[in-house]
Amino acid sequence: MVIEVKNISSFKDLSAGEQVLFSGAIYTARDQAHKRLVRDIGKGRGIGKESFFNIKEAVIYYCGPTKAPKGKIIGSCGPTTSSRMDEFTPFLLKKGLKGMIGKGRRSKEVIKAIKKYKAVYLLAPAGCGALVSKYVKKAEPVAYPDLGPEQVLRLEVKNLPLIVAIDSKGKDIYGQD
Amino acid sequence: MRVIDAKKITETVADLCLKANCSLRSDVLAKIKSAYRKEPDGKAREALAEIINNAKIAQRERLAICQDTGMPIVFIDIGQNVRIKGGLRAAVERGIAKGYKKGCFRESIVCDPLKRGKPSYRGAVIHTEITRGSRLKLTVMPKGFGCENKSVLRMFLPTVSIEEIKDFVVETVESAGPDACPPYVVGVGIGGGADYASLLAKKALLGKLTNDQRPTTNDQILSRDLLKRINKLKIGPMGLGGKATCLAVNIEEYPTHIAGLPVAVNISCHALRSATAVL
16 A cells, blocks of 8 residues: 655654655755755754745755756756665754655664654655656755755655655564564 | 867766666676576575566666666776876766765765765765776776675785685685675786786676686686685575575686785675767
């Protein structure tokens, strides 16, 4: 069964292993952007222009897309390895982050924090960046433009196919817990 | 002496960057399709269908197969009777910049590995080899770093058993787990020194992914045994379990010193990309 999800408030009801079609806004952020998010949120600074990015309402997508070819919304935009963001994630969860999309396993600390703060971690089609681009309906830069492909973009996606990897009860499909 | 203009090299490298990044190698695609046919499990099968569909979209729309358009690794075999008119390295770098720009590929290279900074296209890894004859062979391999990060080199004792080497290769894949976009292709380099074993492991990924039903050479037997053992790990496509954890194991060997036995493992994600041209 595939569950349609349009609101992050329903994230906490998802169970590990479930297939999801997600529609809504997601924010790209990978290594260097995470370093800055932790720094800026820690200092109470607004993120990006007009403090557009609110961690409590954001879903983070671990992704650095290729450039959009002429006439396209975005280039290839599959997920990157999530575990590289593990050291920054518990802090962001504490600050209100409710959803993350990426590929691969997470650390014990991240799983614990996902459970504690009732968040969710989902998998996107790994290594399928051209396919994922088809689900992106809008893309706009939000913060850290100097990071180039690692800047934060706001993406609007429609029916993006995802799999729940770690649910709000801390259940992990990779069976580490 | 045959003279090859550096401009010709630039054009060829640019074309190879586009081809490698947008058209999945036919031998890789054939392996994925065969894995799809054999996969009974629902989610793993769906993941393989997505990979096949992704390759189709990339090819049709000239989109990068993967957003990680990699660190470009360039292998150049230069015939000893060839003289290059112009600078070789500059010609290759210009070709990469041209191809990557045209394809709208990602700027994934930081020029200072410690300070990092804004990424660009500059900084390909170039391996040259002098060969006989008057041809110049160029191969571009865009290597993604999700899987490159899982590479391991181990310096074994010369008295090690083959079983210990097999264990090492299997454990390396097991430790990569679901993180680096399985099903994988595993390159193994055995022999040489530390540097050369690592190079061999990567070069092994360039070899055609064949299906040795009846292996005859020691290499073929070893690669078949490793493939069987790795697929028993049941990591599966996207780490969702299932049969296809590894599409192929390719092995390259070279003489080594009496005091040692270097073994390197270089893992590729399912999007194993490379393209070759001969001038």
